[in-house]
Amino acid sequence: MAAIASASSAPRLPLAAHPAFRILEHDLLVFRRRWHSYLLSGLTQPFLYLVSMGIGLGLYVNRSGGLPGGVPYLNYIAPALLVTQAMMAAAFESAWPIMSKINWEKTYLAALNTPIGATNLLAGDLMWIAFRAVLISVMFFAVILAFGAVSSPLAVLAVPVALLTALSFAAPIMAFTATQKTDQAFNMLFRFGITPLFLFSGTFFPIEKLPLFMQPLAWITPLYHGVALARGLSLGQVDAVGDLVHVAVLGAFAVAGVLAARITFRRRLEV
Amino acid sequence: MPEIPPTQDSVIHARGLTKCFGAMTAVDGVDFDVAPGEAFGFLGPNGAGKTSTMRMIGAVSPVSAGTLTVFGLDPARQGARIRARLGVVPQADTLDNELTVMENLLIYGRYFGLPWNESRRRAKELLEFVQLTDRSNDQVEPLSGGMKRRLVIARALINEPALLLLDEPTTGLDPQARHLLWDRLYRLKQRGVTLCLTTHYMDEAEQLCDRLVVMDKAKIVAEGSPRQLIEQYVTREVLELRFNRDEGEVGGIAADDSAHIDHQLDGLAERIEQLPDRLLVYTADGDATAAAAFERGLRPASILVRRSTLEDVFLRLTGRSLVE
Numbered sequence: 001m002a003a004i005a006s007a008s009s010a011p012r013l014p015l016a017a018h019p020a021f022r023i024l025e026h027d028l029l030v031f032r033r034r035w036h037s038y039l040l041s042g043l044t045q046p047f048l049y050l051v052s053m054g055i056g057l058g059l060y061v062n063r064s065g066g067l068p069g070g071v072p073y074l075n076y077i078a079p080a081l082l083v084t085q086a087m088m089a090a091a092f093e094s095a096w097p098i099m100s101k102i103n104w105e106k107t108y109l110a111a112l113n114t115p116i117g118a119t120n121l122l123a124g125d126l127m128w129i130a131f132r133a134v135l136i137s138v139m140f141f142a143v144i145l146a147f148g149a150v151s152s153p154l155a156v157l158a159v160p161v162a163l164l165t166a167l168s169f170a171a172p173i174m175a176f177t178a179t180q181k182t183d184q185a186f187n188m189l190f191r192f193g194i195t196p197l198f199l200f201s202g203t204f205f206p207i208e209k210l211p212l213f214m215q216p217l218a219w220i221t222p223l224y225h226g227v228a229l230a231r232g233l234s235l236g237q238v239d240a241v242g243d244l245v246h247v248a249v250l251g252a253f254a255v256a257g258v259l260a261a262r263i264t265f266r267r268r269l270e271v
Numbered sequence: 272m273p274e275i276p277p278t279q280d281s282v283i284h285a286r287g288l289t290k291c292f293g294a295m296t297a298v299d300g301v302d303f304d305v306a307p308g309e310a311f312g313f314l315g316p317n318g319a320g321k322t323s324t325m326r327m328i329g330a331v332s333p334v335s336a337g338t339l340t341v342f343g344l345d346p347a348r349q350g351a352r353i354r355a356r357l358g359v360v361p362q363a364d365t366l367d368n369e370l371t372v373m374e375n376l377l378i379y380g381r382y383f384g385l386p387w388n389e390s391r392r393r394a395k396e397l398l399e400f401v402q403l404t405d406r407s408n409d410q411v412e413p414l415s416g417g418m419k420r421r422l423v424i425a426r427a428l429i430n431e432p433a434l435l436l437l438d439e440p441t442t443g444l445d446p447q448a449r450h451l452l453w454d455r456l457y458r459l460k461q462r463g464v465t466l467c468l469t470t471h472y473m474d475e476a477e478q479l480c481d482r483l484v485v486m487d488k489a490k491i492v493a494e495g496s497p498r499q500l501i502e503q504y505v506t507r508e509v510l511e512l513r514f515n516r517d518e519g520e521v522g523g524i525a526a527d528d529s530a531h532i533d534h535q536l537d538g539l540a541e542r543i544e545q546l547p548d549r550l551l552v553y554t555a556d557g558d559a560t561a562a563a564a565f566e567r568g569l570r571p572a573s574i575l576v577r578r579s580t581l582e583d584v585f586l587r588l589t590g591r592s593l594v595e
Contacts, residue, residue, distance in 0.1 A: 114382035
């Protein structure tokens with residue numbers, strides 16, 4: 001039992017041996033316990049949204065002149081809702097559960113006593129959130145397919161777009177979470193940040209219909225770019241330059257978030 | 272304080288070790304060495320700097336000033352390598368309530384890079400060792416405080432550490448749970464694991480530590496074995512006297528009585544310490560001193576003769592009780 005562990009210098013390891021994957025592994029172990037509930041909510045949520053908004057509301061939209069190009073409303077909002085759901089889950093996962101690991105159950109502190117460092121905690125949990133976003137998007141896409149609400153084979157690209165959008169939210173929110181002592185600010189963040197974004201980022205109606213002063217606000221939020229990109233691809237409308245701009249904005253938010261989180265995680269956990 | 276010669280093979284070596292949080296100095300230039308196989312303790316009240324010292328040794332908290340090596344490695348540059356060989360039992364349990372007892376150990380073994388089957392083999396063995404085998408597949412939440420502590424100790428041993436750091440290992444546990452825990456720690460020590468622990472219980476320090484340092488206000492105020500410290504700073508025995516307290520008295524002894532009592536004890540004791548509720552009379556032979564004082568007409572409400580403990584050492588060194 002007391003054998004002194006060999007202190008050989010670290011050899012070059014395969015990627016899967018990276019410490020961050022141990023954290024992902026932990027999260028997947030927890031997930032294994034609950035996968036049925038994830039599956040259930042992952043399929044019912046899109047079903048309810050598509051029935052109520054796509055079909056119910058869509059009936060009125062389509063009847064009153066409809067959308068340009070005769071696009072059915074269901075096909076219009078389906079990819080946007082997919083991206084939004086992935087974003088919401090990512091935003092949630094990077095707030096309360098991370099706060100718990102830092103502050104309430106303090107399981108990060110236990111992990112920090114092993115060779116795993118603060119940066120790997122961040123990387124591992126970000127991978128978990130990415131996994132969740134993909135899972136939600138894939139299930140959402142399956143429901144869209146079942147509704148026959150796909151206009152182009154490119155629609156499947158909504159899944160990677162949703163992943164990128166999820167990361168563009170998760171990383172900055174994780175950075176923010178590591179600066180907080182309580183979860184009070186999260187309620188504000190969701191009430192005045194995430195929910196309005198969900199409503200006004202072009203999910204349900206084009207941002208061109210927003211009051212003029214609000215349109216620039218929509219442009220700088222990552223959700224608008226995720227929604228516009230996923231929708232464009234789903235409707236088979238590829239705009240190389242515009243799409244690249246969307247990807248660049250989403251990527252910028254994700255990268256900036258990761259860089260900030262690296263700093264706030266270390267500042268919070270390595271004191 | 273006796274000078275400790277720096278040795279090449281110290282498991283922990285600290286010189287002028289300092290930790291600051293902003294303007295607050297939590298650890299103020301402490302020196303100590305811990306030898307392989309030793310059980311070393313930090314004794315002191317809350318806020319003395321024990322936990323900060325432990326966190327620096329654990330390579331999770333950067334050193335503000337001074338030198339520190341653990342296994343001869345530098346925590347700032349080789350933290351992961353140090354942590355790979357350490358077992359840590361933190362003050363808060365930090366168990367994962369989303370996982371079962373077994374899974375808590377399994378995943379922790381994975382954090383140390385163990386293959387799944389090896390992690391499982393060790394986890395089973397350790398659950399046996401801490402007597403939790405029958406709870407393997409249970410959730411962590413409903414376990415008792417003592418069981419959780421034992422699970423944390425099992426978790427800290429999953430990487431077969433050469434050095435085990437324990438921060439207040441038995442705080443908040445009932446006597447039975449404490450004795451079981453002490454027994455497990457004693458067995459680890461016999462197997463050659465170096466133990467380094469903090470405590471504010473003097474009986475724990477006396478039970479477990481070969482050598483300890485007394486910390487107060489961020490500094491080390493004394494160092495030695497429990498026996499050495501008692502011999503050096505206090506007498507062999509203590510006579511505890513309680514007096515009936517009347518209305519309006521402070522400290523159980525009326526002011527004018529106090530002088531009278533001092534007179535009655537004059538020359539009978541090496542030192543007298545007045546606590547809020549009793550008088551501690553330090554003497555080599557408590558019974559003889561009690562008899563002599565009675566002879567002189569002293570009539571306390573109760574008399575207790577006991578052996579001196581580290582609590583008395585601490586009182587002597589700092590003028591304050593350990594647990595306030």
